[in-house]
Amino acid sequence: MxxxxxxxxxxxxxxxxxxxxxxxxxxxxxxxxxxxKHLKLTREQAEKFYEIHKNxxxxxxxxxxxxxxxxxxxxxxxxxxxxxxREIMGSTDPGKAAPSTIRSRYxxxxxxxxxxxxxSEQNARKELSFFFAQYEIMENISE
Ligand code: CMP
Numbered sequence: 001m002x003x004x005x006x007x008x009x010x011x012x013x014x015x016x017x018x019x020x021x022x023x024x025x026x027x028x029x030x031x032x033x034x035x036x037k038h039l040k041l042t043r044e045q046a047e048k049f050y051e052i053h054k055n056x057x058x059x060x061x062x063x064x065x066x067x068x069x070x071x072x073x074x075x076x077x078x079x080x081x082x083x084x085x086r087e088i089m090g091s092t093d094p095g096k097a098a099p100s101t102i103r104s105r106y107x108x109x110x111x112x113x114x115x116x117x118x119x120s121e122q123n124a125r126k127e128l129s130f131f132f133a134q135y136e137i138m139e140n141i142s143e
Pocket of ligand 1: 053058062092110111112113115116117
């Protein structure tokens with residue numbers, strides 16, 4: 001069954017101007033793009049989005065980084081979307097990510113790791129609703 005998930009192309013990918021290649025990779029991997037937004041997160045939004053990490057030592061750096069430039073948030077659809085996206089993103093740390101994964105190709109370090117993807121179906125629903133209204137993600141705009 002088709003599933004939905006959320007990807008965020010992070011500020012490092014925007015700065016490196018490789019966001020187009022990352023979007024192409026998602027299309028090549030048979031994801032449908034339901035909706036895409038180019039935006040700059042406010043501090044409040046970044047803190048809320050990453051609330052789960054608020055007690056981690058890297059939280060402040062993470063929020064600083066995610067608000068340092070613009071991002072592209074993408075609502076994606078595919079069979080097994082959540083797990084498949086995580087597979088092609090690779091490990092959080094690009095240095096440990098398998099060759100040819102998105103983070104291995106485009107990431108620099110554990111913080112500047114090119115892309116975010118939801119880590120479970122439950123979080124995918126939560127994260128999609130953070131950026132998109134239900135009516136916005138009903139149509140596949142990549143067809
Ligand atoms: P992401 O998939 O967006 O989810 C949380 C982010 O926190 C993660 O990618 C990394 O960018 C960042 N992160 C996770 N662990 C660490 C760490 N040990 N040091 C710095 N940043 C981290």
